[in-house]
Amino acid sequence: MNNKTQEQVSKVSEMLNSFTFDYEGFCKEMTKEHRTLQQSFTRLCIHWLCTCASDDYRYDGRNEASHEIAKALIMSQDADFIGHIPMI
Helix, strand or coil: CCHHHHHHHHHHHHHHCCCCCCHHHHHHHHCCCCHHHHHHHHHHHHHHHHHHHCCCCCCCCCCHHHHHHHHHHHHCCCCCCCCCCCCC
């Protein structure tokens, strides 16, 4: 992982490391972003779900539900579709 990626992950982690993070507000604001950026954000979310659902993903009691939910979501979808969101 390069320094820029580490910085980006740190920013997202800092944003989420709060009991007051407004998930609904964030999603509402994301709908106002450029459509291509919305596509990129969706791609990021799908990549995260695939990572979290992986049998190689390390989890314990604190994030076991995330692993199980991600696995259920990924397994319920057409495998050919996952990760193939077009860049328009």
